[in-house]
Amino acid sequence: QKVLLRPNGMNYLKNSHVQQRIATTLKLAPNHLSAKVLLMKSQGRIPKLLSLKGSFTQIDRATKPIIAVLESGDLDNAASSLKDAIYGIRRIRSQLDSRARSCADSLEDLSNDLSQLSKSKLGRQNARYQELLRNYHSSLEKVRSEYNKLASDPSIQEELLK
Numbered sequence: 001q002k003v004l005l006r007p008n009g010m011n012y013l014k015n016s017h018v019q020q021r022i023a024t025t026l027k028l029a030p031n032h033l034s035a036k037v038l039l040m041k042s043q044g045r046i047p048k049l050l051s052l053k054g055s056f057t058q059i060d061r062a063t064k065p066i067i068a069v070l071e072s073g074d075l076d077n078a079a080s081s082l083k084d085a086i087y088g089i090r091r092i093r094s095q096l097d098s099r100a101r102s103c104a105d106s107l108e109d110l111s112n113d114l115s116q117l118s119k120s121k122l123g124r125q126n127a128r129y130q131e132l133l134r135n136y137h138s139s140l141e142k143v144r145s146e147y148n149k150l151a152s153d154p155s156i157q158e159e160l161l162k
Contacts, residue, residue: 004038007087013042033057048095052159055100062088063107066114075118082115099156103146110139 003009012018019042025035037054040046050058065081065088072078089108096104113136122129150156 006084010041013038018042050092050095050097052097052099052156055095055097055104056160058092058096059089059100059104059107062092062104063111066107066111069114069118075114078118079115082111082118085111086115099150103143103150106139106142106146110136110143113139 003012013022019039022035022039022042025032026039029035037046063085065085069075069078069081086108089104089111093101093104093108113132117129117132117136120129120132122132124130
């Protein structure tokens with residue numbers, strides 16, 4: 001899965017051996033959504049736009065590196081993971097349900113701010129470092145706000161429960 005998130009990683013789906021393994025996985029687990037989407041992608045049959053559920057699933061997958069960095073607290077070694085997250089969000093943005101795009105945008109901003117913090121070699125008392133930290137906290141609050149807006153919308157909640 002990490003291979004697919006790399007730049008040009010989706011090219012692996014063109015490999016017939018990879019397609020066969022995905023098809024086998026789908027036969028063994030017919031409800032395996034990831035396998036279904038990957039097989040459709042490998043065959044050029046992927047939908048142009050994702051459903052709301054599909055959008056949230058893809059956002060969740062694309063942002064796993066952000067969560068890993070936040071959980072570890074290890075900003076010193078986070079640059080590569082955050083780059084993967086930013087790439088993943090940008091790659092799926094045009095396919096997202098329009099209601100989920102602002103959420104994805106806020107997560108990309110958060111990734112960018114975390115990335116800048118991780119690259120910063122400034123001391124914690126440095127004014128520029130403090131500015132980067134404020135930007136990060138602002139982005140984090142924007143993510144919370146976007147999630148809360150979606151969570152409080154009854155029509156979205158109803159659609160997600162279908």
